[in-house]
Amino acid sequence: MVSRTAAALTAASPAIAEAHFRAEARPYHPRLRPDGYLNLGTAENRLVGDLLADHLARPGALTEENTRYAELHGSPVLRRRIAELLTRTGRSAVDPEDLVVVSGATAALDIIATILCDPGEAIVVPAPYYAAFDTDLGGRSGARVVPALLDESDDFALSARAVDRTVTELHRQGVTVRAVVLASPSNPLGQVHSAEQLRELTQVAAAHDLDLVGDELYSHSVFGPTPFTSLRNPAVGQARAGRTHTIWGFAKDFGLPGFKTGVLHVTDPRVRAAARALSYFAPVSTGTQSFLADLLDDPEWTAGFLAENRRRLAASYAATAGALAREGIPHIPAEAGCSLWLDLRDRLPEPTYDGERELWRTILEQARVSIIPGEIFHPNAPGWFRLCHTQDQETVAEAVARLGRLLGSRPRP
Amino acid sequence: MVSRTAAALTAASPAIAEAHFRAEARPYHPRLRPDGYLNLGTAENRLVGDLLADHLARPGALTEENTRYAELHGSPVLRRRIAELLTRTGRSAVDPEDLVVVSGATAALDIIATILCDPGEAIVVPAPYYAAFDTDLGGRSGARVVPALLDESDDFALSARAVDRTVTELHRQGVTVRAVVLASPSNPLGQVHSAEQLRELTQVAAAHDLDLVGDELYSHSVFGPTPFTSLRNPAVGQARAGRTHTIWGFAKDFGLPGFKTGVLHVTDPRVRAAARALSYFAPVSTGTQSFLADLLDDPEWTAGFLAENRRRLAASYAATAGALAREGIPHIPAEAGCSLWLDLRDRLPEPTYDGERELWRTILEQARVSIIPGEIFHPNAPGWFRLCHTQDQETVAEAVARLGRLLGSRPRP
Incomplete structure (x- = not known):
């Protein structure tokens, strides 16, 4: 059994x-x-x-130091380099101390859902959404993942009103809602949410006292005219410090899904402490961290x-x-x-x-x-x-x- | 919050x-x-x-293939080589299909505890025991970890009777007990349990209808006169097929704790399916798997x-x-x-x-x-x-x- x-x-x-x-x-x-x-x-x-072929064909030498126990939420050098990258591309300063490196975006989603929700509490996700969110967010945490259906006549564009309606309806049913999670840019639709759309969503989250989680796995894979805006960007929701969390990783933007390396950006001290504690169950090999730190060593x-x-x-x-x-x-x-x-x-x-x-x-x-x-x-x-x-x-x-x-x-x- | x-x-x-x-x-x-x-x-x-210095200084070249999505419970080549190693050293055939590779022994312990226990159900562990067992086994699963104190006058030698007493007492209190977990060889004491001690423990587990989990992380680090006996060894508990699970990893026997690679051996089909599903949250980078498969490519x-x-x-x-x-x-x-x-x-x-x-x-x-x-x-x-x-x-x-x-x-x- x-x-x-x-x-x-x-x-x-x-x-x-x-x-x-x-x-x-x-x-x-x-x-x-x-x-x-x-x-x-x-x-x-x-x-x-x-x-990537050159990097892959000749992985950097490892030292005995690379094989030892290390901070389980990510090596200082890898966190520093990811912070530098996200600071440049997200137009908002990222502190390496706010980054928690874990074994993939799935682990990152599981960890933030486990931190925000007790079993049975709800996470609202604009739909259609990445199919694995159901397992990633709910499978271990016990959270209920509830779709907020977007309007097909508007090509399923992100709508804060749709989220507001779903949260309100859940409250009416007596369900405790803890967070809104969205993929930004979206998956499966590949849409880039505008700063205005994200600002409205942030306001709805604030109005309902919800945390907001942005899965920004595709943030460096934008090829259309709408510029990417990170949920970390102060223009989106400055007043929501500590209540907005973002996720990034190497799977999509760097084409390295096998390397299973994701990163959570969390600024609230209690959430950060919990994320570090949970990273203990899903750490990344120091060997892979070393490879990825090498990959990011030249900003040009x-x-x-x-x-x-x-x-x-x-x-x-x-x-x-x-x-x-x-x-x-x-x-x-x-x-x-x-x-x-x-x-x-x-x-x-x-x-x-x-x-x-x-x-x-x-x-x-x-x-x-x-x-x-x-x-x-x-x-x-x-x-x-x-x-x-x-x-x-x-x-x-x-x-x-x-x-x-x-x-x-x-x-x- | x-x-x-x-x-x-x-x-x-x-x-x-x-x-x-x-x-x-x-x-x-x-x-x-x-x-x-x-x-x-x-x-x-x-x-x-x-x-290990040679292997570390010149990690094998990776291919694009190495960077792609792969079976999350471990690459076929790494599982095959670990199975060959454990078959040779554990004197009992290990099927690579029964191995689930995850990001460290901690993740493996968390996964088996999550599979065996609903929150509040108990796992009994002979004590003194590895301190992190409390978090590894109970932190995410919600299982209660209960020590079965061994006898100091016998140098804390493994005693099936101590386990039996603790399980019986828990039953008397109305607690559901699901499993016995032990480090074999033990940590912190560094003791090697004899085949007879393990056989008796297996009988106690059988008598109480409990699963048995052996953390065999130190199984290749035995330097004293007592030979290591794996819980997989049929001499220990042939009749308990599917109810005995073992854990191994590269941290101790290969001195590679930073590589965060552990492996669960589970033969029950439902437990195996669940372990594979849970490995999704704690996978190992294909890069590190490739390195470890290379490390094991020469049995001599x-x-x-x-x-x-x-x-x-x-x-x-x-x-x-x-x-x-x-x-x-x-x-x-x-x-x-x-x-x-x-x-x-x-x-x-x-x-x-x-x-x-x-x-x-x-x-x-x-x-x-x-x-x-x-x-x-x-x-x-x-x-x-x-x-x-x-x-x-x-x-x-x-x-x-x-x-x-x-x-x-x-x-x-």
């Missing part, structure tokens, strides 16, 4: 992970396996591998890398959006990140989540394309899918062509 | 960590800082750095390394025990690990834990030696201290000499 927490976590089988490993086991190759799977399900940024190289990353993301998005348009497959415009949000609502065999799962399976088995069905992102209706385009453009083109062939036989809008 | 879990974890200030960083900030050096601190508080095996080198480690541990222990004897400071004989258990009961200013803390502070401030006061290990009485000897022998000799000078002015037994 296993505990309630263990049973719930085991039952919440990660559909994304399953599709990922299935697709990765028999991957497409133009010559060697032309009928192989095309994995457009995983939000990996595979556009920057060549820019970092700036050039991030600029080139943005150029490649823009080109990848433009090519993918163009190919989708030619196949008559609509999507919501994106300005950031690895993914876009396909609208296949009128391709469903029936307008239900059963119908969505059927279409997903058809796409996976007949077109051999892995994209993620929208249901797990808590959208407004069945028929949305997340497609990740940040990889070899030939692979993406082949996948969109397969989608076109498969879905072209169905009615077009 | 922070959650109950966060508040409790923050309050449980890690005394060991505090003393560690204080002592490390102004370390002793025979010429440069002869009045510096001598840190004999941290269970680091610093005897093998030169054997590994066997030689471990044999040399045992020789050096034996020499370090013998020298330290001899020096302590010359100063008239008694300890319980050890056969494994990094530490030994000093008996300073008749040096206390008063026979209380206040007296123990006073003596600890005197030792830290006057002798500038960091050793860990016994209270947090749940012993039978105040006055026990843990001393870690696995470092430069000159440092240890200086520390023992300082202890002798300080404690020599007090009554001898």
Whole structure:
């Protein structure tokens, strides 16, 4: 027999992970396996591998010192360099003492949710939202993750009013709400929230005495016209010192998801002490910390890398959006990140989540394309899918062509 | 305001960590800082750095593949090599599919406790025990960690009867007991449990329908005459398939505590599925996994390394025990690990834990030696201290000499 927490976590089988490993086991190759799977399900940024190749091929030498016990919330040098990076790019001074380095953004989300919520207390998240938030925020902490549905007619743009309505309704039901969490830029939609939108959201959080958590994992992956604004930026909510927490990591902006390194920025002394205590359960190897500190040791190289990353993301998005348009497959415009949000609502065999799962399976088995069905992102209706385009453009083109062939036989809008 | 879990974890200030960083900030050096601190508080095996220097100086090249999402419970190659090692040294076949790699033994203990216990349920641990077990096993899971006090007159040898008595008493109080956890070899005492002792313990666990968890972190650090017997060894408890779980890692036997890599061995399908789900919150960087897989790629080198480690541990222990004897400071004989258990009961200013803390502070401030006061290990009485000897022998000799000078002015037994 296993505990309630263990049973719930085991039952919440990660559909994304399953599709990922299935697709990765028999991957497409133009010559060697032309009928192989095309994995457009995983939000990996595979556009920057060549820019990292030198660092990866010759990892810096480690010393005996690197192998010893170290501060579990992150080595001073790595925290200093991350603080310098976030200070430059977030336009707001970050103190390395406010950073807690942990083994991935998932761990960071789990830790902040565990700090803010007792079991049963609620976290409100504007929806559609990154599917893993349910497990990341609620799986260990016991917090209830409640979507605040955004308006499809406004392309699901962030709306403080939607959050306000959801919090008010939860209060009416007697639920204790502790926090609002949002991905900024958003995932799966790849939208960049404006300073004005974030300011309004901060005001709603303040009005309800809630903490606000920004998952800013894609903050250096903005390629559209709206500039990224960090929730740390004083223009967004100066009066909320200590109640706003942000998360960043190396998975997306640096294309290093395997390195499992995330960082929490927390300024409230009690929250910081708790985050350090919880980092004890999810520390990062000193070897990896040393590698990442080396990677950030030259601000000019970092700036050039991030600029080139943005150029490649823009080109990848433009090519993918163009190919989708030619196949008559609509999507919501994106300005950031690895993914876009396909609208296949009128391709469903029936307008239900059963119908969505059927279409997903058809796409996976007949077109051999892995994209993620929208249901797990808590959208407004069945028929949305997340497609990740940040990889070899030939692979993406082949996948969109397969989608076109498969879905072209169905009615077009 | 922070959650109950966060508040409790923050309050449980890690005394060991505090003393560690204080002592490390102004370390002793025979010429440069002869009045510096001598840190004999941290269970680091610093005897093998030169054997690892080549691997550390030239970490293997990483590929783009190494940076990608991977199975979060450990790469297939690392799990295979750990399984081969544990199969050879534990004399019982380990299936790589039963291994779950996580970011340190602390994470492994937290995960198994979270799987086995709902909040408030009890885990019984033979005492004295590794002080961090309280936080590792109970801090996040909410499990109650209850000591089963061993008999000092028998040098605190593992006793199934003591465990039986404690479980029976808890049942009488209406407490649900889920598991027995023990460090094997033990920490802080460095004792090696015999096959017979482990068999009896397994029988007690079976009689009470409890899971049994062996923290075998020091299993390759045995230097005394009693051979190590793994709880996986069928001779110990064949009939208990699926109810015995073991933990191992690279911190002690390979002297790589900074690399934060532990591994759970679990054979029950539900427990394994839950452990994999929980590993999602505490994964190890693919970079570090790649380094460790390289380290284990040559079984002959590994066997030689471990044999040399045992020789050096034996020499370090013998020298330290001899020096302590010359100063008239008694300890319980050890056969494994990094530490030994000093008996300073008749040096206390008063026979209380206040007296123990006073003596600890005197030792830290006057002798500038960091050793860990016994209270947090749940012993039978105040006055026990843990001393870690696995470092430069000159440092240890200086520390023992300082202890002798300080404690020599007090009554001898």
